[in-house]
Amino acid sequence: MYPVEHTSPRLLLREITIDDVDAVHAIYGNPEATEHLSFEPRTRDQVGQIIARSMTTATATPRDEYCLAVVERDTDHLIGYARLALDPHQPQAATMGLALHPAAWGVGYGTETVRAVCAVAFDTLDLHRVWAARAPLNTASHKTLLRAGMTEEGRIRQHVHVRGTWRDSITYSTLDVEWEAGQQKVVP
Numbered sequence: 001m002y003p004v005e006h007t008s009p010r011l012l013l014r015e016i017t018i019d020d021v022d023a024v025h026a027i028y029g030n031p032e033a034t035e036h037l038s039f040e041p042r043t044r045d046q047v048g049q050i051i052a053r054s055m056t057t058a059t060a061t062p063r064d065e066y067c068l069a070v071v072e073r074d075t076d077h078l079i080g081y082a083r084l085a086l087d088p089h090q091p092q093a094a095t096m097g098l099a100l101h102p103a104a105w106g107v108g109y110g111t112e113t114v115r116a117v118c119a120v121a122f123d124t125l126d127l128h129r130v131w132a133a134r135a136p137l138n139t140a141s142h143k144t145l146l147r148a149g150m151t152e153e154g155r156i157r158q159h160v161h162v163r164g165t166w167r168d169s170i171t172y173s174t175l176d177v178e179w180e181a182g183q184q185k186v187v188p
């Protein structure tokens with residue numbers, strides 16, 4: 001499906017474009033924003049290549065990757081980058097990830113982004129299951145995924161190789177029935 005667009009109270013998810021390279025590099029090139037991610041800070045050229053590839057896959061048939069700009073509606077600024085990638089071997093399942101610029105942290109945009117990506121996954125793409133993985137030390141991600149209604153599932157041992165070593169991941173998921181029934185748990 002192309003193009004994908006989703007509006008939430010304060011945010012807009014839209015297709016990424018080549019004009020977004022600097023704003024995405026401000027996140028993907030930022031050591032603080034990438035501290036717990038599965039890659040080291042990217043150069044501007046690397047971000048340009050990622051976005052160019054994302055734009056190509058966006059119009060592929062079938063489409064298996066959705067790389068979306070997270071835009072603050074009040075300012076029209078790109079404050080984050082979200083990705084939903086269909087699992088190659090599991091029908092109607094996808095992995096989601098997100099990263100926001102540190103200047104946008106702490107006001108609920110992370111939670112709103114996770115829920116917006118789930119809305120795209122379940123309401124627009126009719127998926128069955130969405131899952132996410134975080135680094136064990138990524139407390140902000142843990143709280144955000146729970147706050148957004150996902151359920152913690154477990155640990156994948158030595159899931160990613162980053163910064164010269166193997167790192168475990170902690171996984172979370174939401175199912176379509178939970179989304180539709182509005183049964184996501186909200187952590188007090």
Ligand SMILES: CC(C)(COP(=O)(O)OP(=O)(O)OC[C@H]1O[C@@H](n2cnc3c(N)ncnc32)[C@H](O)[C@@H]1OP(=O)(O)O)[C@@H](O)C(=O)NCCC(=O)NCCS
Nearest residue numbers: 098099100105106107108109110111134140141143144147
């Ligand atoms: C993880 C991330 C998306 C959270 O975004 P955010 O907009 O700050 O999150 P929210 O404001 O929606 O906060 C959600 C919860 O996380 C908590 N939280 C946010 N940052 C935190 C931090 N650094 N330490 C501890 N808790 C934190 C909030 O207090 C809130 O918890 P609560 O519901 O108990 O009050 C953001 O920090 C980020 O982009 N980090 C870098 C990339 C990344 O780690 N992505 C996730 C990969 S799975």
